[in-house]
Amino acid sequence: MKEITATIISQSGTCYCNHEIGDKFVIGERTPDGMCAWAYYTIFPYAQTLKFGGAFPWEKDSTKAVLVCPDAQNPVVFELTAGATEQY
Secondary structure (H helix, E strand, O other), X not given: OEEEEEEEEEEOOOOOOOOOOOOEEEEOOOOOOOOOHHHXXXXXXXXXXXXXXXXXXXXXXXXXXXXXXXXXXXXXXXXXXXXXXXXX
């Protein structure tokens, strides 16, 4: 399994959770401290796919996925990155 990091790469309008470009979160089985739960619920399935070695055909890099939070009026864009394999 790979460690998944979500990095905010864009934010427009006013984010309810005050997320800013450059914020980073390690995605696990629970919502990371300080991360909007709505955004987490949106990106979790994609993070799980990357975590277990899957990829998305529309992404140029098979270790990444770009997703937008569900607030269409104030979108926060996250880039998910699959890093090194976790050790257990």
